[in-house]
Amino acid sequence: MNDNVRPRRLRSSEVLRDMVREVRLSPKSLIYPLFLKEGTNIKSEISSLPNNFHYSPDRIGEAVEEALKNDVRSVLLFGIPEHKDEVGSQAYAEEGIVQQGIRKIKEQYPEVQIITDVCMCEYTSHGHCGILNNCGVDNDTTLDYLARIALSHVEAGADMVAPSDMMDGRIDAIRKLLDKNGHISTPIMSYAVKYASSFYGPFREAAGSAPSFGNRKAYQMDYHNKREALKEALIDAQEGADILMVKPALSYLDVIKEVKENTNLPLAAYSVSGEYAMIKAAAAQGLIDEYGVMCESAVSIFRAGADILISYYAKELAQAIKKGDIG
Numbered sequence: 001m002n003d004n005v006r007p008r009r010l011r012s013s014e015v016l017r018d019m020v021r022e023v024r025l026s027p028k029s030l031i032y033p034l035f036l037k038e039g040t041n042i043k044s045e046i047s048s049l050p051n052n053f054h055y056s057p058d059r060i061g062e063a064v065e066e067a068l069k070n071d072v073r074s075v076l077l078f079g080i081p082e083h084k085d086e087v088g089s090q091a092y093a094e095e096g097i098v099q100q101g102i103r104k105i106k107e108q109y110p111e112v113q114i115i116t117d118v119c120m121c122e123y124t125s126h127g128h129c130g131i132l133n134n135c136g137v138d139n140d141t142t143l144d145y146l147a148r149i150a151l152s153h154v155e156a157g158a159d160m161v162a163p164s165d166m167m168d169g170r171i172d173a174i175r176k177l178l179d180k181n182g183h184i185s186t187p188i189m190s191y192a193v194k195y196a197s198s199f200y201g202p203f204r205e206a207a208g209s210a211p212s213f214g215n216r217k218a219y220q221m222d223y224h225n226k227r228e229a230l231k232e233a234l235i236d237a238q239e240g241a242d243i244l245m246v247k248p249a250l251s252y253l254d255v256i257k258e259v260k261e262n263t264n265l266p267l268a269a270y271s272v273s274g275e276y277a278m279i280k281a282a283a284a285q286g287l288i289d290e291y292g293v294m295c296e297s298a299v300s301i302f303r304a305g306a307d308i309l310i311s312y313y314a315k316e317l318a319q320a321i322k323k324g325d326i327g
């Protein structure tokens with residue numbers, strides 16, 4: 001052993017360890033997903049996502065207030081409509097559930113940054129992310145609908161839109177319609193690299209968005225592929241995406257690194273419902289320490305290269321950062 005070189009020296013006190021940390025975290029980098037449900041006076045726990053709730057528009061402010069109290073200033077909105085049909089008409093209705101929720105939040109908390117998920121699967125009777133033809137989801141027909149959804153969110157007051165459908169060309173279609181209507185400064189966060197993943201299971205239960213037949217493999221990505229991730233990311237960047245996203249996060253740290261190193265847009269990672277549910281379930285059985293695993297998982301996603309993290313643990317992570325346990 002070379003006695004001069006002792007890596008343990010830098011681990012010898014907490015102050016020193018904290019000083020030489022390579023990854024810094026901030027609540028400013030966190031986004032908290034929220035679920036809106038039609039009705040009044042609803043705050044009901046989502047069984048597949050413990051400690052996350054369905055809110056009716058009149059009570060969504062409670063969730064936003066809690067997020068803000070923890071310095072989490074961005075929320076990602078999902079909607080569960082009462083009425084579903086073939087063309088997902090409630091997704092772009094002026095009185096749609098997300099549109100109602102946006103207005104309510106902006107009325108009470110204009111300072112919060114509202115990002116909306118733009119997709120059709122919660123709104124279509126068949127549960128697919130677009131308009132069907134004889135062979136499946138019709139890419140080009142769906143583009144007009146996605147653009148309409150994005151525009152209706154922005155007109156209701158959304159600060160940013162986040163298309164999660166995985167149709168080809170949606171960033172271009174959304175950008176053009178937003179611009180045509182004067183919203184040239186509204187950014188698009190693209191779910192650019194979204195895999196067909198079993199980790200979405202708890203979300204689909206929460207959002208009632210499981211496909212009624214088949215699966216999403218004809219539009220979401222095959223998880224064997226990494227080079228294709230870069231292809232998707234570069235296409236979306238070229239179409240005018242402002243922020244790119246990789247989803248899921250934990251099993252895709254290599255993909256996060258790849259996209260980060262080969263693009264120049266801010267990069268978000270979505271730690272999805274299954275990642276959250278696994279930690280919760282293992283902790284409930286006493287098998288792991290929930291707080292420790294939550295912290296370690298989140299840091300690993302930033303260490304891989306994410307600039308922004310979307311997490312159902314956003315508030316708890318913000319608290320851990322404030323305590324100095326991470327970041």
Ligand code: PBG
Pocket residue numbers: 117119120121129164165199200201202203204209271272273274
């Ligand atoms: C909508 C959408 C999904 C998620 C985010 N937006 C589900 C899906 O694609 O099936 C998953 C989020 C999560 O699992 O936390 N398309």
